[in-house]
Amino acid sequence: MPTVVVCVGSSCHIKGARDVIGRFNELLREHGLQNEVVLKGSFCMERCGEGINWQIDDEPLSSSSVEEAVRVFRTRVLGCAEQG
Numbered sequence: 001m002p003t004v005v006v007c008v009g010s011s012c013h014i015k016g017a018r019d020v021i022g023r024f025n026e027l028l029r030e031h032g033l034q035n036e037v038v039l040k041g042s043f044c045m046e047r048c049g050e051g052i053n054w055q056i057d058d059e060p061l062s063s064s065s066v067e068e069a070v071r072v073f074r075t076r077v078l079g080c081a082e083q084g
């Protein structure tokens, strides 16, 4: 089961981390995957300068915008989860 962690520290929060979590949640519900993917928040990932920081399992990711994060999530998480 993939685990997606989104940083909700103050720097990422200002850049839209809360919206990212909201969109990820909506997408999981739309795809019926809310029980297949673990979605959680984390304290500062200590990469504040890099964008909105999040990770899929142990892979660190940084997105320049909410939309960019959603694009990666669609490909990487919804794609993977649907195949599995």
Ligand code: FES
Pocket (backbone or CB within 6 Å): 007, 008, 009, 010, 011, 012, 013, 043, 044, 045, 046, 047, 048, 049, 053
């Ligand atoms: S607040 Fe997200 S990496 Fe620091």
